[in-house]
Amino acid sequence: MDGAVTKAPPAPLSVASALERRVSVRAFLDRPVPREIIERIVRQAARAPSGGNLQPWHVRIIDGSDMAAFKALMDQRIREAPDSEPMPAPFYPDPLTSAQLRRRQRNGEILYAALGIDRTDMAARRAWNALNFRFFGAPSGVFLFLDRNATPFQWLDLGIYLQSLLLLLAENGLEACPQADWAMYGETVSGALGVDQALMLVCGVAIGHADPAHPENHIRTERDDPLAQERNG
Template sequence: MDVFHALQQRRSVRAFLPQAPSADTVRALMEGAARAASGGNLQPWRVLALTGEPLAQTLQAVAQAQPEAYANSLSYPPDLWEPYRTRRFANGEDLYRSIGIPRDDKAARLEQLGKNAEFFGAPVGLFICVDQRMGLPQWMDLGIYLQSLMLLAVENGLATCAQGFWRRYDGALAAHLGLPANYSVAVGVALGFEDTQAPINTLQASRAPFEEWAELRGF
């Protein structure tokens, strides 16, 4: 599989089979993704992969914790403007439509949101962490690592879902996972084999047309 094909195939999967990939496979993904570019070769990521009892214990710790007060401001800017507001709204509506949840069924929507806290049933959960003293350039490096990891997963027949959700429980996770001082969870990643029979996995997020966000000059 070439990189372009992997990019076309990658998407956020939200229902997984119980079978876990092997430790060798998970390590190969994590280690391979570390070839990602980083400014000054800082390699600012710290990555934990959990399965089995360690994963179950972590999910239990989060279930007993309270989300942090500032968490809602971490994923998107406040008062999101166009065209980003419409893109986010459309993506959410498409997701709930794929599983037959109408807009006025708030309880069902909250139940679906709660599945974030279970890694959507994935048998492996990864936490990509960063030293809080790092700046925006290093967070961009984390994004390059994350994309590399997800593309390698596709190449190996695996599915992923990157989740900013876990930043809501950064303090509880840092304590439970025993992260070094100053480290925070930047993003979680659900990893496993896709449940191809799950309706939610029929969702294919749209992309804005090239002309909306790009220009070619001097060609």
């Protein structure tokens, strides 16, 4: 024995702990994530259930030198089409219920307060929102696609896959941010990645290690009791 102390590997997170740990991280360290780790997690998440076992999700990974070129492409595209390309569906119901409106407004208040951006400063809000299309500085990202013939039930399946992906990332010590905003530029993303036009982009996910110096990474959004009778009022 040479007296060396062997550190035990960290205990795996429980599902409850992974769920509690998960937050939407919007600022990342410049610290690459090995691609093989993301590939393994993407494949593990495919154990998620789906109606009829259709497994309707399609996943593409982007990282490394491809990420740098892709960000440059997106910077140019946003300048050309700042108001979005055609989207597969609206972001939100119209109109929102009073409870939905309250939650959305509160979410915006918390986020912009952490960022130090006044809610009336639309230029600052647009500049910050553009960081979505740079994966908030994350070294890796994935895109999730569905077949264009998907019904609401395949969208449900994709949501189950996405949550499985997020929990597995947390279990592996990685942080992430699911980003529906990528659906605003589905044509550009699909073209850049060589994705068949029979598929539609639903969202992206930024993946990496959170930068603790950024206040937006310390936000914990509120949750209502899902069993409360008045929650949809």
